[in-house]
Amino acid sequence: MTLQFTLNGELRHVEAVSPTTTVLDYLRETAELTGTKEGCAEGDCGACTIVLAENVEGQPDYKAVNACLLMVAQLDGKHVLTVEGLATSDALLDPVQDAMVKTDGTQCGFCTPGIIMSLFALRQAGEQPSDGLIHDTLAGNLCRCTGYRPIVEAAREACAAKPDGAALDILEATSEYTDGAQSFLAPQTIDALAEVFADHPEANLLGGGTDLGILVSKEREALETVIHTGHVAELLEIDETETDITFGAAVTYSSALPFIERLFPSFATLITRIGSVQIRNVGTIGGNIGNASPIGDTPPCLIALDATLILYSKAGERELLIEEFFLDYRKTDLKAGEFIKAIRIPKLNATQEFRAYKISKRYDQDISAVIGAYRLELDSETVTAARIAYGGMAATPKRSLACEAALIGKTWNIETARSASGVIGKDYQPISDHRASAQYRLQVAGNLFQRLYQDISGLDQALEVVAV
Numbered sequence: 001m002t003l004q005f006t007l008n009g010e011l012r013h014v015e016a017v018s019p020t021t022t023v024l025d026y027l028r029e030t031a032e033l034t035g036t037k038e039g040c041a042e043g044d045c046g047a048c049t050i051v052l053a054e055n056v057e058g059q060p061d062y063k064a065v066n067a068c069l070l071m072v073a074q075l076d077g078k079h080v081l082t083v084e085g086l087a088t089s090d091a092l093l094d095p096v097q098d099a100m101v102k103t104d105g106t107q108c109g110f111c112t113p114g115i116i117m118s119l120f121a122l123r124q125a126g127e128q129p130s131d132g133l134i135h136d137t138l139a140g141n142l143c144r145c146t147g148y149r150p151i152v153e154a155a156r157e158a159c160a161a162k163p164d165g166a167a168l169d170i171l172e173a174t175s176e177y178t179d180g181a182q183s184f185l186a187p188q189t190i191d192a193l194a195e196v197f198a199d200h201p202e203a204n205l206l207g208g209g210t211d212l213g214i215l216v217s218k219e220r221e222a223l224e225t226v227i228h229t230g231h232v233a234e235l236l237e238i239d240e241t242e243t244d245i246t247f248g249a250a251v252t253y254s255s256a257l258p259f260i261e262r263l264f265p266s267f268a269t270l271i272t273r274i275g276s277v278q279i280r281n282v283g284t285i286g287g288n289i290g291n292a293s294p295i296g297d298t299p300p301c302l303i304a305l306d307a308t309l310i311l312y313s314k315a316g317e318r319e320l321l322i323e324e325f326f327l328d329y330r331k332t333d334l335k336a337g338e339f340i341k342a343i344r345i346p347k348l349n350a351t352q353e354f355r356a357y358k359i360s361k362r363y364d365q366d367i368s369a370v371i372g373a374y375r376l377e378l379d380s381e382t383v384t385a386a387r388i389a390y391g392g393m394a395a396t397p398k399r400s401l402a403c404e405a406a407l408i409g410k411t412w413n414i415e416t417a418r419s420a421s422g423v424i425g426k427d428y429q430p431i432s433d434h435r436a437s438a439q440y441r442l443q444v445a446g447n448l449f450q451r452l453y454q455d456i457s458g459l460d461q462a463l464e465v466v467a468v
């Protein structure tokens with residue numbers, strides 16, 4: 001079977017190409033479109049930004065993504081736009097290109113194609129963006145020489161133009177693509193996924209590839225069998241009831257964000273600090289959990305929120321509290337051939353407060369040193385229940401039972417918050433690494449209780465780092 005996608009409007013059928021070739025290599029070496037640049041090859045600099053488009057509910061939906069982390073087989077069924085595809089002639093630039101010229105938004109030009117593609121996707125939303133949205137859009141595009149003022153000005157100008165808006169053709173995607181010893185399997189139903197995973201339990205499960213893609217782009221590994229979850233309808237569902245919300249494991253951060261913003265605003269703030277727009281457009285919550293990193297941002301939040309994982313395999317479905325999922329460093333309770341189907345999160349009731357804090361060296365595009373997540377139940381002045389979890393403090397994300405015990409039944413005041421800080425060392429013996437020392441981790445994790453107290457008590461509005 002061949003892969004098919006359009007590249008700058010032209011239909012391409014691809015065969016005899018390794019399915020794990022990065023899209024960046026494919027564009028530069030096979031398609032000879034060298035406008036898309038390679039900077040870091042690990043999703044950090046944005047020089048390789050391209051746009052993927054598809055119809056969502058009959059409307060074209062444009063998403064900026066990093067070509068360096070995507071595998072070419074992930075393009076199957078999609079419309080791909082690169083910087084070469086925007087201008088119809090030298091005299092007829094896209095409004096983004098035109099604005100970048102007029103505002104002097106480029107100097108050496110290395111970052112410029114990526115910035116243009118990020119702003120092109122922003123322009124397609126058809127709204128005048130707030131400064132915060134422009135900041136978010138550009139957080140994954142590093143420019144070392146121009147400075148962002150003229151680029152931000154170009155963003156404002158370009159978004160005054162109408163979006164393109166034409167509906168896109170629906171392209172079929174294949175469920176199996178092979179090249180030599182490599183297979184890329186893209187089942188479309190959950191039972192087909194369970195079937196192929198049972199046949200290939202050693203395969204690499206691929207969500208968005210923002211973790212797995214590094215093996216290909218940096219380590220240059222030729223993964224033998226990859227099973228992609230991105231076409232499995234059941235894994236893309238979002239289901240909301242009165243009591244909880246359930247996200248399919250392949251739902252991307254960008255798709256989940258509007259729901260999380262409404263239900264758990266503090267969790268949403270943390271998610272907008274995961275990577276960049278390009279990462280969040282493909283990265284999935286299921287991938288963050290499946291990756292089982294001790295410094296993944298969502299697991300501590302999901303543990304504090306008492307979320308349940310719905311796991312699936314050929315043997316059927318089972319449910320597991322997320323706090324029981326992480327067994328040891330990068331070791332999970334998943335059995336051979338089993339995968340995460342969905343994550344169910346109970347909504348907060350009127351007496352519950354939830355907060356999550358990410359501590360990292362930079363505001364944007366940085367991996368956490370510590371993540372603290374807190375769900376407190378307050379009856380008038382008394383803490384009646386508490387679920388507290390930290391990431392970055394142990395081999396797995398885990399609850400702080402000592403801190404919870406220090407709070408439950410106590411009056412909610414600064415002394416109580418400080419007493420919880422004082423017992424944090426009972427639950428965690430963090431390690432020192434290049435992100436933070438063990439002592440720093442313990443200190444900051446404890447100090448977060450004071451922030452939590454001020455935050456919940458509405459004593460200080462200036463606790464969040466504000467985008468500039």
Ligand SMILES: Cc1cc2nc3c(=O)[nH]c(=O)nc-3n(C[C@H](O)[C@H](O)[C@H](O)COP(=O)(O)OP(=O)(O)OC[C@H]3O[C@@H](n4cnc5c(N)ncnc54)[C@H](O)[C@@H]3O)c2cc1C
Binds near residue numbers: 366
């Ligand atoms: C530049 C950059 C910045 C990043 N910043 C952050 C950050 O700030 N915070 C953070 O937490 N992470 C960050 N990440 C890591 C990554 O983006 C997240 O972990 C993301 O959620 C992974 O999702 P994915 O769909 O891309 O996973 P993939 O790479 O597709 O998969 C990750 C792992 O999960 C497994 N997996 C995928 N789906 C399932 C499933 N349904 N069931 C079981 N296992 C599954 C895969 O087999 C693989 O082992 C960053 C990555 C990059 C490249």
Ligand code: FES
Binds near residue numbers: 041
């Ligand atoms: S090359 Fe840096 S993000 Fe892709």
Ligand code: FES
Binds near residue numbers: 106109110142143
């Ligand atoms: S113009 Fe040189 S890096 Fe941006």
